[in-house]
Amino acid sequence: MPASRYILVVDDEPQIHRFLRPTLVAAGFTVESALTGVQALQKFSATPPELVILDLGLTDMDGSAVLATIRETSKVPVIILSARDNEMEKAALLDAGADDYVSKPFGVSELIARINTALRHAVAAAGTTAVFEAGDLIVDTLAHRVTLRGEPVRLTPREYDLLHLLARHAGRLLTHQHILREVWGPNHAEHAQYLRVFISRLRQKIEVDATQPRLLLTEAGVGYRLAAPISLAAQF
Incomplete structure (x- = not known):
């Protein structure tokens, strides 16, 4: 540095x-x-x-x-x-x-x-490309494509929106309420059960072992963060 x-x-x-x-x-x-x-x-x-x-x-x-x-x-x-x-x-x-x-x-x-x-x-955040890479996970928001170990990851639109938000702020801790407002809208800011379900689904799809996550991390009682990327040049 x-x-x-x-x-x-x-x-x-x-x-x-x-x-x-x-x-x-x-x-x-x-x-x-x-x-x-x-x-x-x-x-x-x-x-x-x-x-x-x-x-x-x-x-x-x-x-x-x-x-x-x-x-x-x-x-x-x-x-x-x-x-x-x-x-x-x-x-x-x-x-x-x-x-x-x-x-x-x-x-x-x-x-x-x-x-x-x-x-x-x-x-x-001041960049112009939109590729997030952490280990074997790649999120390409221009192509609207997610791959893991070179294979496409099939996500529902809501799962993609959630992963997209976390990738935009990779390495940062986002609160439950912030994620819910951004992905589900302001009327759902207190519906934490939605978030738990979708976080679990994402882990099943992007983690090697969903029971011991290394990418999608929990801060108990506060929120979630996507592990800091290997390379990130993006305003998503």
Whole structure:
């Protein structure tokens, strides 16, 4: 990752900055730090970063308010970093525009993997082709074709719509409500049973072992993510 990739880390704990800065710099990023929400928004406005790591428990305002302000003007990837572990709050933040949620304490390798996935997705969203590839699974949305190990996968229109949505946001956690609204419409946002059935059907068709999924992953109580792709150059 080139050193020019600029990340803004927003956290009110100085020890988090002392830990994260050298780690992220070693991974090839340029890092700016903010201890408060106001400071974060000032720095964001002065020099827009390519990604924001945002803690929720800031001293002057809740991180959700910082996220809301950022989303008024920018689609920059935002990864929530927080000790809070409330499933409903996670879902609300993701629906409000967060790209991912990492709970404290966290592993460095996991955080860097999430950062790289969010940055790849942001780049892909500005692209012009529409091919998602993860292992032996290929979703070609221009041809409206899905293949697994070179063989066509037969999907119903609704199954395809669901896989298409997950592929568009590969590597990102999508909440149950978001998926239901996008695939079934706003009147079905609370009908989680639809989603469970179709996720099960998709796993039967795209996983080597549907009982131990490696592509279509569950975040208990929050939603689903399609594993980060090997190559993704797409605005689907």
